[in-house]
Amino acid sequence: MFRNQYDTDVTTWSPQGRLFQVEYAMEAVKQGSAAIGLRSKTHVVLASVNKAQSELSSHQKKIFKVDHHIGVAIAGLTADGRVLSRYMRSECINYSYTYESPLPVGRLVVQLADKAQVCTQRSWKRPYGVGLLVAGLDESGAHLYYNCPSGNYFEYQAFAIGSRSQAAKTYMERRFEGFVSSTREDLLKDALFALRETLQGEKLKSSICTVAVVGVGEEFHILDNETVQGLIDAFEIVGEETPAPEEAAPAADEPAAADQGAPADEGAAPMDI
Amino acid sequence: MGTSKNSAYAYQIVGGWDRLASLNTWGYPYVTGTSVIGIKYKDGILMTADMGGSYGSTLRYKSVERMKPVGKHSLLGASGEISDFQEILSYLDELILYDNMWDDGNSLGPKEVHNYLTRVMYNRRNKFNPLWNSLVLGGIKNGQKYLGTVNMIGVHFEDNHVATGFGNHLARPILRDEWHENLSFEEGVKLLEKCMRVLLYRDRSAVNKLQIAKITEEGVTLSKPYALKTFWQFSAFQNPTVGAEGSW
Numbered sequence: 001m002f003r004n005q006y007d008t009d010v011t012t013w014s015p016q017g018r019l020f021q022v023e024y025a026m027e028a029v030k031q032g033s034a035a036i037g038l039r040s041k042t043h044v045v046l047a048s049v050n051k052a053q054s055e056l057s058s059h060q061k062k063i064f065k066v067d068h069h070i071g072v073a074i075a076g077l078t079a080d081g082r083v084l085s086r087y088m089r090s091e092c093i094n095y096s097y098t099y100e101s102p103l104p105v106g107r108l109v110v111q112l113a114d115k116a117q118v119c120t121q122r123s124w125k126r127p128y129g130v131g132l133l134v135a136g137l138d139e140s141g142a143h144l145y146y147n148c149p150s151g152n153y154f155e156y157q158a159f160a161i162g163s164r165s166q167a168a169k170t171y172m173e174r175r176f177e178g179f180v181s182s183t184r185e186d187l188l189k190d191a192l193f194a195l196r197e198t199l200q201g202e203k204l205k206s207s208i209c210t211v212a213v214v215g216v217g218e219e220f221h222i223l224d225n226e227t228v229q230g231l232i233d234a235f236e237i238v239g240e241e242t243p244a245p246e247e248a249a250p251a252a253d254e255p256a257a258a259d260q261g262a263p264a265d266e267g268a269a270p271m272d273i
Numbered sequence: 274m275g276t277s278k279n280s281a282y283a284y285q286i287v288g289g290w291d292r293l294a295s296l297n298t299w300g301y302p303y304v305t306g307t308s309v310i311g312i313k314y315k316d317g318i319l320m321t322a323d324m325g326g327s328y329g330s331t332l333r334y335k336s337v338e339r340m341k342p343v344g345k346h347s348l349l350g351a352s353g354e355i356s357d358f359q360e361i362l363s364y365l366d367e368l369i370l371y372d373n374m375w376d377d378g379n380s381l382g383p384k385e386v387h388n389y390l391t392r393v394m395y396n397r398r399n400k401f402n403p404l405w406n407s408l409v410l411g412g413i414k415n416g417q418k419y420l421g422t423v424n425m426i427g428v429h430f431e432d433n434h435v436a437t438g439f440g441n442h443l444a445r446p447i448l449r450d451e452w453h454e455n456l457s458f459e460e461g462v463k464l465l466e467k468c469m470r471v472l473l474y475r476d477r478s479a480v481n482k483l484q485i486a487k488i489t490e491e492g493v494t495l496s497k498p499y500a501l502k503t504f505w506q507f508s509a510f511q512n513p514t515v516g517a518e519g520s521w
Contacts, residue, residue, distance in 0.1 A: 098392055099385040106377050139415075140378050 011123045021127060022120050025149035028129035032075035034165045034198040035062055037133040038158035038172060038191055039144045040182040043215030044135035046073040047191040049162070049198060050208050063210045063222055067092035069102045069137045071212050071220040075162030076130035076149075084132060088112060105136030105143045109153050117151025131161045137214050160194065167197035184215060189235050192228075204232055302354040302405040304328050306339045307478040308440030309350035310468050311409040312452060313418050313433050314461035317489035318411030320350045321465045323473075324498055325480035332480060340486040342493035344369040346414040347383040348486055349390075352437040353406035353425065361404060364393060383412025383419035387429070395427025407437035412488055436468075439476040444468035458487070470501050474510075 006012050007020030014020060035048040050059035060078045064085040065071050070092060074081035088108055095103035112132070119125045132147040146161065147153045158176045160168035171194045172179075179187065191211060196204045206229035214220035223231075304326045311320040326334030339358065340350040343365050351358040368389065372381050381389075387410040397403050403425040411420045422437065423429035434448040447468055456464065462485055473479045481503065485496045514520045 098389055099381065100388040101382075101385050104375075104377065104379040107375060107379070110375075138379070 009123055010120055010125065010127060019120065022150050025127035025129050026131075029076040029131035029149065029161055030163060030165075032077075032130075032162045033062070034160060034162035034168060034195065035073035035075045035131075035133055036158075036160040036165070036168050036172075036191060036194050036198075037073060037135055037144045037146075037156070038176070038179055038187055038194070039135070039142045039156075040184075040187055040215075041180055042142055043182075043184045043187055043213060043218070044137070044142045044144050045184075045187045045191040046071060046133055046135050046212045047195045048073050048075075048210050049195060050210060059208075061210075063212045065212075065220050065222070066108075066134075066136075067096070067102060068219045069214060070105055070108065071135050071214055071222075073133040073135070073212070074130050075165075077128070078130075080128040080130040081132065084112065084115070084128060084130065087115065088134075102138060104138045104140070105134065105145070106138075106140075106155075108136070109134050109145045109147060112147050113151050113153040116147065116149055119149075120151055133159060133161060135212070135214055135220070137216065137220075142215060158190075158194075160198070162198070164198040164200060167200075168194040171197045184213065184218075188213070188231055192232060192235060205229070206232060300402075300405075302357075304333060304337075304355045305405075305478070306337060306352045306355055306358075307476055308436055308438045308444065308472055309339065309352050309407070309409045310436045310440050310444050310448075310465055311350060311411045311420050311422075311434065312448060312456070312461060312465065313411075313420050313454070314456040314458060315454075316458065317413045317418060317487065318348060318420055319458070319461040319465060320348055320409060320411055320486045320488075321469055321483055322350050322352070323469065323480050323483040325478060325482070326355055327478045330477070332478070335480060335482060336498070338484070338495075340484060340495060342488070342495075343386055343410075343412075344372065344381055345492065346380065346488075347386045347410060347412035348488040348493050349386075350409040350411075350437075350486070351406050354404070357404040357406050361390070361393070361406065361408070365390075380414075382414035382417075383410060383421075384414075386410060386412070387419070387421045387423065387431075391423045391427055391429040394423050394425060394429075398426045409435055409437060413490055416490070439472060439479075440468070443471050443475055447471065466501060470503070473501060473503065 004020060006014035010019060010021040033049040033051040037044060037046045046063055048062035050062060052059045063071060063073045066085055066088045072085055091108055091111060092103045116128050119127045127149040129149060134145040134147060136143050144156050145153055146156055146159050157179055158172040175190060195209055206225045209228065210222060211228050212220065212222040306326060309322040311318060320340055322339040324335060324337050325332055326337040337355055340348060341362055343349050390408055390410060394404060405425050407424040409422050420435055421429060421431040422435040434452050436444045451464055465485060469483055473481055481500045482498050484498055487494045
């Protein structure tokens with residue numbers, strides 16, 4: 001009768017040592033539209049794909065400013081994401097009230113992870129169904145963290161979450177070693193290229209994505225549509241074009257026609273993560 | 274009400290502290306320390322305070338340390354109620370311990386500690402139960418020198434030289450004349466001793482046993498207690514009423 005007798009509440013282990021409710025929550029992150037983040041020594045860029053629920057509706061916001069020096073991109077249940085970003089905002093503002101200085105990013109992430117962890121250990125609660133990419137700058141430099149519904153958190157050089165994020169990860173895995181010394185503009189470029197990988201051939205336009213930056217001398221802010229479209233045009237990112245490999249532009253011309261089918265193939269395979 | 278353009282806010286305690294204290298059953302200081310002086314100098318911050326602890330006007334204790342290091346980057350000096358100072362130190366110990374327990378390479382600097390103290394002081398005054406102190410907080414972190422003060426009601430500011438209590442009246446005019454950014458350690462100590470000597474002559478709660486504390490990028494060093502050389506044979510000291518019209 002029941003497909004699985006160990007998944008009705010968060011606190012029950014399966015004999016294999018798994019907590020199904022927690023795993024389901026992590027699945028919810030994969031259902032959401034993609035969000036990516038990458039960082040250099042001085043900057044962090046977040047980018048997300050905006051998908052409208054229906055033809056008639058607008059899309060939901062996926063990137064939030066938490067404080068002057070911190071922002072998040074979310075994938076999964078947007079409602080949960082907003083609750084968590086409100087919590088983060090309040091932690092930041094309380095810290096700056098007491099110390100008149102910005103809350104270190106790593107500390108905020110630990111607090112956030114602790115909050116998520118509690119939900120995996122209380123019978124009357126459910127885990128948050130949202131994954132957060134936390135981008136921030138503090139006295140120890142630029143940081144990018146991924147926060148998971150399970151209460152785990154990891155620091156990354158570059159990461160992607162949400163549907164078809166594997167394609168973006170694959171793109172960034174090929175190039176991340178250069179990110180540390182990237183300029184702000186190169187990071188933005190890589191962010192848009194990586195984001196395009198998740199689109200499965202759909203054309204990348206500023207209307208379906210959000211891009212945000214934080215860095216040295218630059219508060220966290222979401223770039224406006226015109227700026228993003230300007231970047232897309234400048235990098236000539238078109239859906240049909242080849243995914244820029246190691247050396248991006250130069251190779252683009254010739255193989256473009258030959259590789260027509262390639263992006264779709266590459267995107268399709270890693271779809272089921 | 275009272276919204277005329279140039280109305281200034283001022284407050285006074287009707288009937289004085291005495292009445293306020295009795296109204297709320299909150300306390301009064303018992304053992305107090307007098308002035309603290311702090312200055313920026315070339316490599317960091319110098320601070321000085323004497324070691325007297327007064328029980329009312331009785332010079333009751335002679336070896337009270339009123340300057341303590343706080344974490345790696347800060348130095349705190351206090352005048353006023355000694356036990357309240359000890360309470361503040363216990364808060365700060367907890368604060369620094371908690372900060373260290375993150376073990377993440379971040380640490381609270383003098384600016385953060387000063388702001389924290391301001392919040393504590395103002396919060397307690399709002400409960401009509403102030404911590405009866407004036408504090409001087411100095412420090413240096415990442416090459417950035419910091420010197421500030423906060424008092425029992427939460428008034429706070431930063432400056433290149435600060436003083437509490439009588440020091441405000443007797444030491445700061447000297448500092449305004451003689452302080453400059455590039456004071457060497459020796460010059461700084463000399464300047465502080467000059468101030469402390471004036472205070473010793475004119476502040477009846479001052480005692481001739483003092484310490485000088487130094488904080489640089491390398492950390493805090495607190496000097497051994499020592500006494501200043503004094504000369505009491507000035508004619509103005511021998512007959513103080515001469516030329517002071519109206520005194521007896």
